[in-house]
Amino acid sequence: MNEGSLMRRHSRLVGALAVLALSLAAPAPAVAAEEPAAPVTVPALADWTPASGSYHYGTRTRLVADGATERRVAGTLADDLRAAGHGRVPVVPGGARAGDIVIDVQPSRTSLGAEGYELRAGKRLSVTAATDTGAFYGTRTLLQLLAQGDRVPAGRTVDVPRYKERGVGVCACYIHVSMPWLENLVREMAYHRLNQLLLELKVKSDTHPEANTWGYYTKDEIRRLVALGERYHVEIIPEINSPGHMDPWLENRPDLQLTDSDGNRQPSRLDITRPESFTYYTSLIDEYAQVFTATSWHMGADEYMLGSDFAKYPQILKYARDTYGPDATPQDAFIDFVNRVHAYTAGKGKRLRIWNDGLTGANTVQVAAGTTVEHWLNVATKPSRLLAQGHPLMNAAYALYLVRGGFHSDTEGLYDQRWDPRSFEGEKLASREGITGAKISLWPDNGRGETENEVAVALWPALRHIAQATWGDPHPDDTYGAFVARGTAVGHAPGWRDLTRVPVADGSYTFQTGGRSFTAEVARTADGYVTVRTADGCLEVRGGKLTLNVPLQPGVEAAPRTCDPANTLQRWQLEPAAGGHRLVNAITRMAVSVSDDGRFVQYPPDRRTPAVWHLS
Template identity: 70%
Template sequence: MVAGPVPGAVGAPAGAAGPAPAAAPPVTVPALTDWTPREGSYSFGRTTRLVADARDKQARRVAATLGGDLRAAGRGTVPVVDGGARKGDVVVTVDPARGKALGKEGYELTAGGTLTITGATEVGAFYGTRTLLQLLAAGDRIPAGRTVDVPQYAERGVGVCACYIHITPEWLENLVRDMAYNKLNQLLLELKVKSEAHPEANTWGYYTKDEIRALVALGEKYHVTVIPEINSPGHMDPWIENRPDLQLTDIDGKPQPSRLDVTAPEAFAYYTSLIDEYAEVFTSGAWHMGADEYMLGSDFAKYPHVLEYARQKYGPDATPQDAFIDFVNRVHDHAAAKGKRLRIWNDGLTGDNTVPVKAGTTVEHWLGVKTKPSELLAQGYPVLNASYSLYLIRGGFHMNTKSLYEQQWDPRSFEGEKVASRDGITGAKISLWPDNGRGNTENEVAASMYLPLRYVAQTTWGTPNPDATYDAFTARAEAAGHAPGWRDLTRLPVTEGTYTLRDSKGRLAPADWRISRTADGYATLTSAASGRCAETRSGRLTLNVPLQPGTPVTEESCAASNTLQRWQLTAVPGGYRLTNAITQMAVHVTEDGRMVQYPADQQPPAVWRLGSVFNVASSARTAGQTGL
């Protein structure tokens, strides 16, 4: 950890004549671009207190959150107090009169005998505390100085498709903490929430409402807005695979499970009922409907009733694309009536429509098509940069952060066009997609997104290139580290060795298993009898993954690259839970000794007791059962 100049920073060579260079800002992500050094330093110690006016509820909340994060960072209990500050204290203030200088999210931080953080709003003061936590990652002593730190863009985010392949709540919680730590403020989640209104849609890959409530509450605490998305009218197969009556039917009478019929009143009613149900758990003032790739691999000519619908509603010059835009606009109006602002992807705006998208709809631009970002901006639409160059795809394309850094990429650089001004551009985000669901595990994705996340934080908050080289920026990011409370999910909680597995009902798994740690922190289970590995592979595949509850876990030829052979062991009261790293379903053993997988809300996960048959560390056979 470093607290001085970043490697690669320009300064006078040792022994050179002339005045000493100005002290470089201490290391943070995003970098501090307005730092005025002063003599001396601030010291955090055992007597440090967090001072916030008892009458200021916003400042008290910020101070309380900071206190919890300091405790999570191993700095003990730092009390929140009222009254005057003394040497070593941290003072948190929310002063609305500073709004002109600091805006909604900016803050002023001054380090000296005390350290003061001032925001015009609660969120601004909160971001000042994130800077403090990063400064303390380098040690207890912070160089004296002052910064006024204000973001360049309002929306700084991450998009995650947890829509087909389930992503664990623990992983998402880590993401929220790291986002806030780096001053990112928007998490788009394309996902399925288990529906009470439409139980026929509850095929696996969903989250319970309680899981989402917990994640949204964490986001609110850390000022990360969680925006839900149900992609429509394309990519609807997770929702309507069991509803052929809502599927778009082609000229040959063949229904399309991934396409909602935009002409059917029942389809619109179905989709908007999902919006209403999601509003029970998501508090965001935005709704993302996707609206991308509706005619992917096809064209409107195969669906003549769509053109007929458009002409009946908009006249003889209407196009099939108008029926699509009509659906978008009706969703816009429904969302607006619920207090939600609509967001869509850009690729459906082909220019072939005569009906415009409703004003105020945010367009997230990911693909270069006929309608350019500059045209959307000129028409008054808010535009967010979600370029393909900012994608990380499981088993596929990964954002080249080094190249983007060296190109001095910024949110004005869209796919196919760079615009001159940032006016109207809301910001940018990286996007995580599971195109090949078994291509990478969650832990591998977390590692691969470490630098992309921090680069997008840097280029949306401040300047694209705070350091002379990408290596220097990498050192900056590594110095700041992870957020307090971030959990290392790569630890194997048992010693490598060979074990019997018996569940809480006394049923024995059908082999002794050699448990070995994988490079990404999971385990492989190799049968001691056959030398083959436990894997779930049967049934219909979705994005190359078997996602049906009840599918078997079988012994297959071992392959280090096969992510379906990786398992997560989690310590729980009485033993361990065993979950597949990709499907995120828990392993059970049936009465007749077969192993199968189920989601936790369909069958409570089995609790496994591990009996040590042969332990690598001790090289000794032991008898009986052990909690290990």
């Protein structure tokens, strides 16, 4: 019960005592009983009908599941119950008894939709849905309830989301984001009934090895993450931004870089007038299809001419007029590239998604209908116009951004304003029709501005808020503090790992590997990493070309520098390994190896085997 409810009850009690003191003979006024509050979950249960008694989870509890679909959902629930400390629960067929949990998928329950569920709690607890996804979400609610105790108040809820797409976007496109961090994110998303993770990232390419500058993930890493997403009903949509922001892919392909009228190459811009550029980009789409199973492809399509002008690139106007006639604009060439990618992905059975800011209105050619537009910036073409043009519309407003080392979404302010997915940058729509949903976005504009663990601190409240605003009532509690208390009550998802734990105590250690050794003071940082302080200073990665203020090149040296507590490049993760620990930089996510000439250098683990340091 929130503070406001307690105050109202206190006021009624004081009033009743005052009346009694004035006239003992007067009959006491009737006081209406308060409706029992719905159990605490995130998102909140909007439809709760209480009943008498409670459900008790105990040592004799079983998961009753008859069909293959039900057994699959029950198997995931059993694993999560064990991970959450609730013991091993058997999955059995047949009749349910008191204390059991029943999973039931009934396709005829069409009113529940693809993701809704009914939960009933009494002597036993049942989750009923029309699909396995709906049943899975019912089990997330159950896990949240059990996180608060072994008894669940008796009652019934029918819980159906308002929006189809409820998501998070992560740019792991320059700064590498560790796989354990991403796995935590998938589990947390599922726990809060979010279903879509956009990942802008680089997968190590077999087709184009020249593109394998650092920041990539191996295909096996992605396959494992996608499998986790599938098990937890989180669709992981890949993005390779194009035709702008392609420098991670074009660094070693000057032949495909857009060249201005002065002969200057633009390493972040793909030359959309060249057939080879389209072939290159679509070959990357094909390679990503080897590891991603999503039914959508995100091509970004934002900020192609950021800080520049089409007039500096006359070949673009020529291409547009050669293709669409004398009235065509340079913007038409850009739209043409988007539409060609749309046609290509559609031929592969995938729907195209783009950002909105490239749709400036300075074009005669329209983006193909059916292309989902993710609206983040207020430009000339408004959300209502995009809907009228036949585009599914997702709200990815800048107000929902968390920029590493920069702007952070004001989650409390959005909650107090009762923000919902109809509120776009520059326009609020009257209806939900045509809006697919909304998401928060994480960008690494200042890559060394914050560590992953620091980002997580701001992420979890924002994640719970977007889950609430896209699933149900965006303002279920009177105050933001009461809403935050919901998150505290349900805690983290089963299987979530505390990445701030340091495996050794602070103190002086001798680090040994091979024939090298050094002595250093190890001290835990507030965000869960360590500093490694030698007699000459704190170990830091420095050198090479900076990308987003970070030295991301393999082979860059790690050496002692003047200690600076604010310098995130001096923070290290001690990653347990057989016989010792690996030293992994908190920002670059590369491990320290020893070069042939005895220097300490950073490398991706698949490029050079990381040194295993024995600490004594």
